[in-house]
Amino acid sequence: DAEITQSPRHKITETGRQVTLACHQTWNHNNMFWYRQDLGHGLRLIHYSYGVQDTNKGEVSDGYSVSRSNTEDLPLTLESAASSQTSVYFCASSEGSVTYNEQFFGPGTRLTVL
């Protein structure tokens, strides 16, 4: 069955380290998204991509980067991890249609920055 996976599921790192969170989908969806979820803030969009080689900044992109070299993967990199980036990170994908644009979520990665 097609699915979307994230790895690792849990990560503890130290301030200043570079961290990369993986997201892989097998639906062949064009659109992929990264969100963070914190108590009191709901889901906030970090970066998104509408296709290979396309990346865009979301609402809370500072300190994060993404690259899209194929359809299936959108890794999220924290260049220099900060304690404020402790959060739960969700990846999502949707097909290319503008009209029918339901997003489907991965299981999430819980990141702790000490």
Next chain:
Amino acid sequence: QKEVEQNSGPLSVPEGAIASLNCTYSDRGSQSFFWYRQYSGKSPELIMSIYSNGDKEDGRFTAQLNKASQYVSLLIRDSQPSDSATYLCAPARGRALTFGSGTRLQVQP
């Protein structure tokens, strides 16, 4: 003013009752609307989508949309303890969704 407003709850209803969850949004260009359910510690799960004014029913769930009032709601009939979760409203303009902070629903056995 937040782009998407939801009462954080908790909304407590007895088992078998109707739960009514409400959402208002500020972007008049929103074209499609989604309701996600999120259990504690889990990822959001799509339960309903609605694209035009009126009601859309799917099993025990009914989504209602009023674009003129910028209002969307979700009714859950015959609520079950397994419906206890946080419900996220997400209007969309094009391919981008904007999420509300969610309403926590508690169904009491």
